[in-house]
Amino acid sequence: MKAGPKEELAVEVDSLFGDYPLDQAFDEMREASGDVRAHYRALAETLARLPEEELQRRKQSADLSFLTQGITFTVYGRDEGTERIFPYDLLPRLITAQEWDRIERGLTQRITALNLFLRDVYSDAKILADRIIPRELVYSCRHYRRQMRGLQVPRNVYIAVVGSDLLRLNTGEYVVLEDNLRVPSGVSYMLTNRRVMKRTFPQLFHSYGVRPIEHYAQLLLATLRSLAPEGRPEPNIVLLTPGVFNSAYFEHTYLARQMGIDLVEGRDLVTHDNIVYMRTTDGLKRVDVIYRRVDDDFSDPLIFRADSSLGCGGLFNAYRAGNVTVTNAFGTGLADDKAVYAYVPRMIRYYLNEDPILNNVETYLLSEDKERRHVLANLDKLVVKAVGESGGYGMLIGPHSTARQREEFARQIEANPRNYIAQPTLDFSRAPCLIGNHLEPRHVDLRPYILFGEKVNIVPGGLTRVALEKGSLVVNSSQGGGSKDTWVLEQ
Amino acid sequence: MLSRVADSLYWMSRYLERAENTVRQLDVTMGLMLDTSGTSAEKRWQRLMASLGKVTEMEWSGDLDAMARTLVFDSIDHAAVTFCINGARENARQVREEISSEQWQRLNRLFHQMHSQHAQAQFRSSINDALASVVDGIHLFKGVSDTTMIHGQGWQFIRLGRYLERSYATATLLEVYQPDLFHAQEQDHSGYQYLELVGLLRCCTSFEAYCQVYTADVSSDRILEFLLLNRDFPHAIRYCVDGIRDAIESIQRSGGRRPPEELTAVIGRLQAMLSYTTIGEILAGDTGAFLHTIREQCMRIHEFIYRYYVHYSIQSALAI
Numbered sequence: 001m002k003a004g005p006k007e008e009l010a011v012e013v014d015s016l017f018g019d020y021p022l023d024q025a026f027d028e029m030r031e032a033s034g035d036v037r038a039h040y041r042a043l044a045e046t047l048a049r050l051p052e053e054e055l056q057r058r059k060q061s062a063d064l065s066f067l068t069q070g071i072t073f074t075v076y077g078r079d080e081g082t083e084r085i086f087p088y089d090l091l092p093r094l095i096t097a098q099e100w101d102r103i104e105r106g107l108t109q110r111i112t113a114l115n116l117f118l119r120d121v122y123s124d125a126k127i128l129a130d131r132i133i134p135r136e137l138v139y140s141c142r143h144y145r146r147q148m149r150g151l152q153v154p155r156n157v158y159i160a161v162v163g164s165d166l167l168r169l170n171t172g173e174y175v176v177l178e179d180n181l182r183v184p185s186g187v188s189y190m191l192t193n194r195r196v197m198k199r200t201f202p203q204l205f206h207s208y209g210v211r212p213i214e215h216y217a218q219l220l221l222a223t224l225r226s227l228a229p230e231g232r233p234e235p236n237i238v239l240l241t242p243g244v245f246n247s248a249y250f251e252h253t254y255l256a257r258q259m260g261i262d263l264v265e266g267r268d269l270v271t272h273d274n275i276v277y278m279r280t281t282d283g284l285k286r287v288d289v290i291y292r293r294v295d296d297d298f299s300d301p302l303i304f305r306a307d308s309s310l311g312c313g314g315l316f317n318a319y320r321a322g323n324v325t326v327t328n329a330f331g332t333g334l335a336d337d338k339a340v341y342a343y344v345p346r347m348i349r350y351y352l353n354e355d356p357i358l359n360n361v362e363t364y365l366l367s368e369d370k371e372r373r374h375v376l377a378n379l380d381k382l383v384v385k386a387v388g389e390s391g392g393y394g395m396l397i398g399p400h401s402t403a404r405q406r407e408e409f410a411r412q413i414e415a416n417p418r419n420y421i422a423q424p425t426l427d428f429s430r431a432p433c434l435i436g437n438h439l440e441p442r443h444v445d446l447r448p449y450i451l452f453g454e455k456v457n458i459v460p461g462g463l464t465r466v467a468l469e470k471g472s473l474v475v476n477s478s479q480g481g482g483s484k485d486t487w488v489l490e491q
Numbered sequence: 492m493l494s495r496v497a498d499s500l501y502w503m504s505r506y507l508e509r510a511e512n513t514v515r516q517l518d519v520t521m522g523l524m525l526d527t528s529g530t531s532a533e534k535r536w537q538r539l540m541a542s543l544g545k546v547t548e549m550e551w552s553g554d555l556d557a558m559a560r561t562l563v564f565d566s567i568d569h570a571a572v573t574f575c576i577n578g579a580r581e582n583a584r585q586v587r588e589e590i591s592s593e594q595w596q597r598l599n600r601l602f603h604q605m606h607s608q609h610a611q612a613q614f615r616s617s618i619n620d621a622l623a624s625v626v627d628g629i630h631l632f633k634g635v636s637d638t639t640m641i642h643g644q645g646w647q648f649i650r651l652g653r654y655l656e657r658s659y660a661t662a663t664l665l666e667v668y669q670p671d672l673f674h675a676q677e678q679d680h681s682g683y684q685y686l687e688l689v690g691l692l693r694c695c696t697s698f699e700a701y702c703q704v705y706t707a708d709v710s711s712d713r714i715l716e717f718l719l720l721n722r723d724f725p726h727a728i729r730y731c732v733d734g735i736r737d738a739i740e741s742i743q744r745s746g747g748r749r750p751p752e753e754l755t756a757v758i759g760r761l762q763a764m765l766s767y768t769t770i771g772e773i774l775a776g777d778t779g780a781f782l783h784t785i786r787e788q789c790m791r792i793h794e795f796i797y798r799y800y801v802h803y804s805i806q807s808a809l810a811i
Contacts (some may be wrong), residue, residue, distance in 0.1 A: 067603070068596045116569050244585050253587030263588045268493050279494040281644060281800040283744035283808045 008485070012048035016439050020432070026170045027441055028093060037179060038092050046204050047091075052437050056399075058200050059090055059434070065196050071189070071250060086152045086189060087482030089433040090453070092197060093444060093464040100460055100488045103166065103174055107448060108456045109348060111162055114179060114335045115452065116351040118158040121334065132350050133343045137367070140418055141340065142388045143182075143333025147297065147303060151320055154227045155453070158329040160174035160448040161291070163187070167213040168429035175359045177445065179344070181336040182328065183293050186483070187449050188251035190463045191216060191258075209490040211460040216449065217258035222288050223453030224259075227325045238264045238278065242310045252293055253445035254367045266294070271314030274321040289325045290315075296330050338387040339365055341414030362424055364443070366417040375422040376413065379406045382422045384413070397473060399425050427474070428480050431484065433466060443467040445475050446486065460488035494801045496586045497593060500645050501796070503582035503598075504652030510575035511629045512660045513543060517562055518622045518694045524555065542694075543570040544660070559618060562627075572625060573605045585795070591639040594632065601628035605661055644745055647738040651796065654734040659789040661718060661728050664694055666782040672711045688714060688751040695726040715778070716770035729765040735792065736762060742800070754795035757761045761788040 006048055011038060016080060022030060029040045036044045047055070066085040095103075120127050121138055128135045163184030165177040221237070228235035241252040243265050256263035268278050269287065277284035278463050297304050301309035315387035318324045318465050328435055333342065342363040345356045364371040364382075375382055386394030396409045430441035464484040465475035475481040520539045524532050533551045536558065540549060549568065552558060565571035578600045583590055604610055604624070614621040633653075640646050668691055688709045692698040694716060704721070705713050721727035725734075736758050743750065764784070773781050 068600055069592070138708075243580075248582075256588035260495055262496075263586075264493060265495065268495050270811055272805075279747075279803075279805075279808075281492050281494055281497045281648075281742065284805070301695075311505075 013044045016044065016048055020439055020441060021298045022441075024170050024439075025171050025427040025443075026167075026168050026429040028429055028444070029439075029441075030432075032055075037320055039096050042202065042207060043091065043094065046201070047439075054217040055090075055434070055437065060198050062088075062090060062196050062408075065199070066192070069192065071192050074320075087187075087468055087480075088193060089442075089466055089468070089484045090200065091432055091439075092201075092487045093431050093446075095461070095486060095488045097489055097491055099174070100211075102357060103446075103448065104458050106174070106176075106356070107450055107458060109165055109352065109354060109357055109418075110164070110176065110179070110344065111159065111450050111456055111481060114181065114344065114353050115156070115158055118332060118335050119153075119156050120330070121353075122158075122331065123150065126349070127350055130350070130485040132346050133340070134217055135338055137343075138334065138419075141334050141337045143296065143331065143337060145331030145334075147316065147320075148329065148331040152322070153329050154325050157227060157327070157452055159335070160223050160452050161330050163447045164450065166358070166446045166448070167426060168446075170427055170429075172429075173359070174262055174446070175361050176344075177361055178341060180447075181332040182295065184447070184449070185248040185251055186447060186463045186465075187216060187295075188254040189483050190449065190486070191254070191459065193463075193483060194241065194461075196410055205487075208487060210487040212491055213459040213461050216459045217255060219451050219457050219459065220255065220291075221261070222289055223260045223451045223457070224325075224327065226453035227327055228289050229322055229325055232288045236278075236286060237264075237289040237291065238262045239271075239291045240264055240266070240294055242266075242298065249294040249417065250294065255291075258397070261291075264290075266309065266311045268310035269315070271318050272310060274318045274323050275315070276312065276315060276318045276324045277424075279435065287324060289327070292326050292328065296333065297368075299326075299330070308363065313455040320329045328476060333388070335384075338385055339367070339418065342421065361426065364422040366413055366420045366422065371422075372413065376410055379410060383407050383425050384420055384421055384422045387421055388419070397425065400473075425473075431464070431466070440470070442470070443473055443475065447451055461486040494803075497644065497648045498659060498801045499582040499586045500589065500648040502648040503586075503790050505656040506575045506579035506582065507569075507629055507632065508653050508656040509581070509660070510572045511626060512657075513562065513572050513575065514622050515696065516542060516664070516694050517559060518619065521555070521559060521569075521618065522683070522693075523690050526683065528686075530683075538667055540570075540670075542664045544663050547769075549711040556618075556642055560614060563614065563621070564605070570655070576602055576605050576625075586645075589601045589645050591635070593635040593639045593774060596630040597628070598798050601625070601632065601649045617779050622727055644742050647741045647745075650734060651738040651742075654731040655789055655792060657726065658728050658735070659786055660788070661695060661726065661731070662693070662782050662785040663707060665715065665718060666779060666786070668717075669778055669782065672714075685709060692718075693729040696725050700724050700726075712770060712774060715773070719773070720765060720768075720770060722766075728761075732758065732761050732765055751795065751799040754792065757791050757795060759789055761785065764788075 022032065022034060029044070030036055044288065066088070073087055117127065127133055128138060129218050159341045160182045161184065163180045163186060165180065166174050167177050168174050189211065217365070224237050225235060238254045238261055239252055241249060241263055243249070253261055262278065264278055270277050270279065276287040276290070292299065294310050298308040300313060300315040301308050301311060302313045303316040304311070311438070315324070315326065316330070319326045326359060341360065342365055345360055348354060348356045351472045364375050366375060375384070379396070380401070384396040389395070396405060398406070428443055428445065431444045432439040433442045444464050444466050446462055446464055448458055451457040464486045466482045466484055467473055467475045467480070468482045469480050472480065497570065505531065516539055520535055524535055532555065536551045549558060549561065561568065562570065563572045566573050566577055568574055580598050583595060583598050587595060610621065613624070636646070636649060672687060672691065688711060689698055691714060692701050697718065701709070701714065701717050702716060718727055722727050722729050722733065724730055739754060739758060
């Protein structure tokens, strides 16, 4: 190998980084010295070699592919509801085999413990009797469901489908920000991103040796089947959606089609003698397993919110009678309450007698006087979150807030301290994104998708969410976030 | 299959058929207006509106281009092409998991095409090209539907929607044209009569097919015979009704529930009407009433489809 062309390439790689600041946040692509990390080198070199027009052409072709596939979301508030493609970034996020191994073990451990916790709380509640977690904290949770007490769920699996959010700290360590145990979404973007990326960078993809994720739908179906009520060897499995106006509707149809199961709405279901049926052109057909994408509150107007027409009256009683499996189970939101979250490491030690492999983000419970005083004195440095919210709502990001917002939050915290937690403002990791025609770093998180049926299964990767706005820390798609394909490498 | 899904597929198909029908009739009407025959543009427009089923209240304003544009691009008027394509897509969107990706992408592309700047520009430069590209889009959709979808119940509901909409639209068209054409003086040598008749055939894309059966010897009686009673031409009402019966039988075979007796009875009666009546008898009797009966029977078929497959009562379904 001659020295000439290699050096030239190094110069071109450097020229990729226009305005690419490095600071204390962990950069996925570059070391502190500015050198490209070993596993990102092939990507950088490919980009450096690619003529600018060619890169833009691939970008446009990827855009078009998203549009014609209808991977869009609706912008409300205009006459016809303008549809936009889901924002994404063209460059993959790379994760080495070694990093992934730790994530996989950590999540398996964590989900196992969380599931044991739900089973315990809804049966003997030993963990509360042993005073590991304060009774009051659990029973005051908005997502705690008394109706679930003493109910036997199939295989004792409460949380069959989970999408935990991970962040990477400036040490490079992955930590868990939240466990989404109710109806985590986004997996369809993971799958469609991959499809588009394989077409956009076929050679690069091949040369990297990326572990596949395409079998997710098959795994999900196997998971659902494994949870069917006993005595139903050929279960009729359906996906329950709130309907076409739900922002995740695309995903519901996508998953139903990939699994080959019916996508039902509440109005398609009827119950009779504690058996759930769906209305078909051949009359009523019994339903055995429901993969539920409707929140607890809206699932059964007879048990939960009476004003909801999205669910099916009588569903809960059929579930209680063991005639239908509904997954995730009701009341799982208890374990992803942001205050209960603070106790997950203790749960892992209590149930599994192991040290947590993935740590939590340091969390202040505002119902504790000492911690509340500390938080109120440092509101400008911390992030405050409402415990029952998700999607980036009900949140105060201290350093980016105004004095007035802080006052407002302080008042709300004083009024209802149980409803809030605080965490340090994390300078979580950044990955290179294609902005215009050069690279700029943007903050990213990682949401792997975990399935729990006969055992815990995690497809390697997940959805990398990107805060596309410069300097922003909010990655939620409802608030200007986008996504990236995530490549877990074989080596 | 889920009743709601069957309902959506059925309507998706009906809307597309309706869009195609509007496009073709508009295209033919505008073509006829080029010739300065005795029939005024206003009268032609009114006839167009009537044969589109009077679902629209568009009054003749004198500005043909503007009116044609509305009829193509309006998303509120029920006969407008864009309205129908929106409706088809909205129904398809609700059953994304049932139709193939190819079908969805075709329909979605057609939808985006209707809403693009390009479509408006194309319409300004050449209305015919613009209309032709819409019909192309619909044809492509039908093609991928037939080649990428399982020919199970869902596909049968698509056929059902297509044939029912087509039978109804053709019967309406003939009913509207009937007083003008079929009672006009035969042997009009000015050539305008010929243009009118060919126009009528073109509304049903049936000019070439007609010529294969009857040669270019165009007469109103034969047209009526062809469009009503031909058993091999897909736009003839008899062919469509046979298609409806086929679709219902397939649905019945694959499901095997209670036989939809009243539904098969209405279809059978309509089929018999079209199979065992000669054109001579139809012309000797009240042709208008005959066409009107076809439309009524179509509506009853629609009602029974709903009663058997979509909106049946739970109590009666549990009893079986």
